[in-house]
Amino acid sequence: ETGVTQSPTHLIKTRGQQVTLRCSSQSGHNTVSWYQQALGQGPQFIFQYYREEENGRGNFPPRFSGLQFPNYSSELNVNALELDDSALYLCASSLDRGENEQFFGPGTRLTVL
Amino acid sequence: GQNIDQPTEMTATEGAIVQINCTYQTSGFNGLFWYQQHAGEAPTFLSYNVLDGLEEKGRFSSFLSRSKGYSYLLLKELQMKDSASYLCAVREPYTDKLIFGTGTRLQVFP
Numbered sequence: 284e285t286g287v288t289q290s291p292t293h294l295i296k297t298r299g300q301q302v303t304l305r306c307s308s309q310s311g312h313n314t315v316s317w318y319q320q321a322l323g324q325g326p327q328f329i330f331q332y333y334r335e336e337e338n339g340r341g342n343f344p345p346r347f348s349g350l351q352f353p354n355y356s357s358e359l360n361v362n363a364l365e366l367d368d369s370a371l372y373l374c375a376s377s378l379d380r381g382e383n384e385q386f387f388g389p390g391t392r393l394t395v396l
Numbered sequence: 397g398q399n400i401d402q403p404t405e406m407t408a409t410e411g412a413i414v415q416i417n418c419t420y421q422t423s424g425f426n427g428l429f430w431y432q433q434h435a436g437e438a439p440t441f442l443s444y445n446v447l448d449g450l451e452e453k454g455r456f457s458s459f460l461s462r463s464k465g466y467s468y469l470l471l472k473e474l475q476m477k478d479s480a481s482y483l484c485a486v487r488e489p490y491t492d493k494l495i496f497g498t499g500t501r502l503q504v505f506p
Contacts (some may be wrong), residue, residue, distance in 0.1 A: 287438075316492060325400075325483050325496030326439070339491040373438060380492060383427065387438035 287376050287388035295394045296364050302392040304359045304391045314338070314380050316350060318373040320390070328372055332357055333380050358392030361393075370396045398422045400497035402484050407503045408474050416469045416500045430458050431483040431495060432467045439483055441467070447475030471502075479504045 296302050305375045308315050328341035328356035332351035336362045346362040355376075361368055371392050374387035399421045408414040420428070427446040431439035445451055445460035445467060457470040471478055482505040488495065 293505070310408075314492065318494075318496075323498070325485070325498050326494070328493045328495070339493050341493065349400045376415055377492065382492075383429075383444045385492070387431075387440070389438050 287374060287386050289372075289374050289388040289391050291391060292389070293392045293394075295396065297396050298364055299365060300364050300395075301360065301362045302364060302393060304361075304372050304374075304393070306357045306359070306376075306388055308355045308357065308374075308376030309386050312376035312378050312386070313355050314377045314382070315351060316375045316377075316385060317357070318375065319343075319368075320371040320373055321369065322370070329359065338380065354395050364395045366395050369393060398486075398495050400484055400486060400495060401484075402497040402500045404498070405501045405503070407475060407505065408480075410474055410476060410504055410506050412474050413470065413472050414502065415475060416471075416482050416484075416502065418467045418469070418497060420465045420467070420484070420486050420497075422486050422488070422495060424487045424489040425462065425486060426489040427487045428458075428460055428467050429483065429485045429487065430456075433499065435480075442482075474504050475506065476504050478502065 313335040316331040317329040320326040335351045351357045371390045373390045374388045402418045430442040433439040443458035483499045484497045485494040
């Protein structure tokens with residue numbers, strides 16, 4: 284069984300650019316959540332997708348947007364990058380909404396210069 | 397508001413027992429989670445409590461008191477590989493949103 288995978292592993296962008304991060308959920312999992320983890324901090328919830336629909340959003344501006352595909356893989360898009368967007372972006376999948384265990388991917392380390 | 401507090405750093409000796417505390421003040425509650433995160437890696441699930449009391453899983457135990465807004469993670473027979481950050485997280489009702497604390501960095505010394 285393949286776990287949660289994310290791509291790319293690392294990414295360097297400059298202010299104002301746009302970025303797309305990708306996540307493949309664990310086999311059979313229909314729910315994907317995205318988190319931002321700044322250095323030395325705990326992860327912060329960005330949003331969750333369930334069966335291709337957004338199912339909850341954290342305190343992030345609209346330039347953070349997402350998508351979930353019919354195979355339940357997901358994308359996180361960030362427009363107009365700011366220096367403070369530099370962080371580890373984690374994707375977590377769960378078998379269904381309300382499941383206790385969320386399985387995290389290895390993350391994408393984004394650096395904005 | 398949402399607030400989750402845990403100590404920033406702790407140290408312990410191999411073979412010892414350590415208790416990591418977590419206090420929370422959130423507008424709602426639908427379970428408390430503990431995750432382990434090694435440097436540069438993804439968090440991995442350790443435990444889940446939704447009712448008061450102690451949940452034991454091998455060398456790890458987690459306790460919850462909802463009336464006090466308090467939880468702890470107990471690690472027994474510490475091993476060097478237990479050196480990691482331990483994240484306490486509360487799940488909001490009606491969503492799967494997890495609110496994380498800043499994490500406790502545990503260093504285990506020989």
